[in-house]
Amino acid sequence: MANHMLTTTDVVGGYGSVQILNGVSLSVERGKIVALLGGNGTGKSTMLKALSGLIKPWSGEIHFDGERINGMRPDLIVRRGLVQVTQGKEAYPGMTVEENLLLGAHTRPERAARARGLERSYTYFPILKERRKQLTGTLSGGQLQMLCVARGLMSEPKMMLLDEPSAALAPQVVLDIFRAVARICRDGMTLLLVEQNVRMALLLADYGYVIKDGVIHIEGPAESLINDDAVRLSYLGGTVADRDQKLSM
Amino acid sequence: MSYFIDLVIVGLSIGMIYGLVAIGISLIYSGLDVVHFAHGEIYMLGAFIGLWVFNTFKLPFPLVLLSSMIITGLIGVVIERVFYRPILKSGGGYTVAGMAMVICGFGMAFVLQNIAFLIWGPRSLPFPVTFGMPIEIGNLTLPSSYVWIVAAALVLMTSLHLFLKKTRLGLAVRAVAGNKEIAYLMGINVPLTISVTFGVACALGAAAGVLVGPINYVHVLMGLGILVKAFAAAVIGGFGSLPGAVLGGLLVGVVESLGAGYLSGNYKDIYAFILLIIVLMVRPAGFFGVLAKTKA
Numbered sequence: 001m002a003n004h005m006l007t008t009t010d011v012v013g014g015y016g017s018v019q020i021l022n023g024v025s026l027s028v029e030r031g032k033i034v035a036l037l038g039g040n041g042t043g044k045s046t047m048l049k050a051l052s053g054l055i056k057p058w059s060g061e062i063h064f065d066g067e068r069i070n071g072m073r074p075d076l077i078v079r080r081g082l083v084q085v086t087q088g089k090e091a092y093p094g095m096t097v098e099e100n101l102l103l104g105a106h107t108r109p110e111r112a113a114r115a116r117g118l119e120r121s122y123t124y125f126p127i128l129k130e131r132r133k134q135l136t137g138t139l140s141g142g143q144l145q146m147l148c149v150a151r152g153l154m155s156e157p158k159m160m161l162l163d164e165p166s167a168a169l170a171p172q173v174v175l176d177i178f179r180a181v182a183r184i185c186r187d188g189m190t191l192l193l194v195e196q197n198v199r200m201a202l203l204l205a206d207y208g209y210v211i212k213d214g215v216i217h218i219e220g221p222a223e224s225l226i227n228d229d230a231v232r233l234s235y236l237g238g239t240v241a242d243r244d245q246k247l248s249m
Numbered sequence: 250m251s252y253f254i255d256l257v258i259v260g261l262s263i264g265m266i267y268g269l270v271a272i273g274i275s276l277i278y279s280g281l282d283v284v285h286f287a288h289g290e291i292y293m294l295g296a297f298i299g300l301w302v303f304n305t306f307k308l309p310f311p312l313v314l315l316s317s318m319i320i321t322g323l324i325g326v327v328i329e330r331v332f333y334r335p336i337l338k339s340g341g342g343y344t345v346a347g348m349a350m351v352i353c354g355f356g357m358a359f360v361l362q363n364i365a366f367l368i369w370g371p372r373s374l375p376f377p378v379t380f381g382m383p384i385e386i387g388n389l390t391l392p393s394s395y396v397w398i399v400a401a402a403l404v405l406m407t408s409l410h411l412f413l414k415k416t417r418l419g420l421a422v423r424a425v426a427g428n429k430e431i432a433y434l435m436g437i438n439v440p441l442t443i444s445v446t447f448g449v450a451c452a453l454g455a456a457a458g459v460l461v462g463p464i465n466y467v468h469v470l471m472g473l474g475i476l477v478k479a480f481a482a483a484v485i486g487g488f489g490s491l492p493g494a495v496l497g498g499l500l501v502g503v504v505e506s507l508g509a510g511y512l513s514g515n516y517k518d519i520y521a522f523i524l525l526i527i528v529l530m531v532r533p534a535g536f537f538g539v540l541a542k543t544k545a
Binding site: 052053054074075079083086090092094095099102103104106107109155 | 417420421423424427428430431433434435436437438439
């Protein structure tokens with residue numbers, strides 16, 4: 001288990017008395033990109049909330065980097081190096097781009113770390129540097145998503161949880177964002193990618209889990225999932241994705 | 250003409266007081282999503298604590314102001330932690346406070362009034378601080394207490410602005426006001442930040458109480474009047490907006506002062522609300538009305 005950054009065992013949880021997660025077990029290896037796939041209402045977002053601490057799991061275990069984190073307050077989980085990257089629409093519209101980024105570095109009071117974080121964000125997403133004094137509300141959807149990924153990087157996490165980075169974006173923009181994410185991961189980030197856009201996610205990921213009705217339905221290496229009949233039928237519409245062509249960069 | 254200018258100056262300085270209290274109400278509204286009905290009593294408490302510090306330790310006025318702000322701010326934090334937070338939590342987090350919080354705020358106002366009554370009694374107490382000679386500009390004589398109010402309020406508002414814009418904690422306060430879940434995901438300690446927000450709001454209310462002391466008397470019921478005026482100010486400016494609260498406060502102060510000077514002093518309290526009605530007819534969201542989720 002030493003090589004596992006994040007492991008969950010039989011996580012059960014939900015909201016109020018409504019049970020959504022019926023025992024989710026998954027694990028993410030250090031330095032790998034793992035996709036958690038599923039449609040609307042399958043429990044993806046709830047699982048994400050359980051991982052980032054926004055809801056407390058009713059039972060089961062969540063271990064991150066050798067430490068049990070289930071039931072921990074969200075800000076303490078961030079301090080341990082597990083950061084959820086929100087969807088683009090969840091940037092603060094009333095703040096400037098730079099203020100949003102600095103907010104991501106809340107757990108890093110040192111001036112040097114904040115400057116380093118900004119530098120790093122602007123390297124991955126140069127457009128944010130141009131827009132840094134603008135109000136976030138004036139950005140496009142793709143730029144907002146970039147801002148949120150960059151904001152997640154600001155706390156210098158060990159692992160990021162990406163919440164549907166492709167939501168409501170044009171395919172070309174999604175590709176741009178996925179390229180940047182791939183670069184971030186090559187530079188040593190571990191990633192759990194929660195996606196509805198199965199084809200895109202499997203192009204990026206090493207391993208995938210398909211969640212349905214609150215349990216892991218299918219799992220396997222990305223290449224085998226992309227050719228898996230069940231996955232293909234339910235999510236890919238029966239076509240085979242051309243893996244090499246799409247992500248050549 | 251000089252009569253008019255006198256009235257405007259008096260109005261502006263009183264308006265600064267309203268503005269400070271209104272800022273507190275707006276801060277609490279945006280940070281905790283509740284309307285704090287005991288904020289007038291926080292102002293009253295601040296005035297009494299300032300008076301107590303002044304009489305006991307004979308400190309210079311700026312230090313009296315500062316210590317009252319700190320003490321009242323801490324009392325505010327305790328009130329929020331002990332009485333308000335359990336109610337807010339039982340309403341399903343900090344966003345759904347509902348009626349219980351409104352009633353609890355009113356109840357807290359009565360409790361604080363009665364505590365103040367037990368400690369300081371029913372009499373109006375003078376705040377015998379002397380600010381020195383009136384300041385003369387041309388043929389205009391300004392009582393220095395008014396100059397003090399305006400200067401101190403401006404310093405406080407500027408500090409608050411810099412705190413919210415330039416510091417890490419200030420940014421966190423704005424983030425929590427905008428959206429608590431996302432603030433959590435940024436690694437912000439949301440419960441602590443809410444306490445800070447509440448404490449700062451109470452400290453500003455206390456400052457207003459201490460500043461108004463030397464030109465008015467300090468009295469147990471002084472919080473009643475200010476609450477409605479500050480509410481009018483906050484609504485006129487656009488509820489939840491801090492620049493709006495200041496602008497609203499100044500408008501209420503000046504209109505009230507001019508009305509009292511030219512029409513009749515007997516109906517002084519009406520003018521603020523006439524202004525409020527007119528503003529709401531023309532701009533229902535107030536001057537700086539913000540959409541609920543673009544605040545912060």
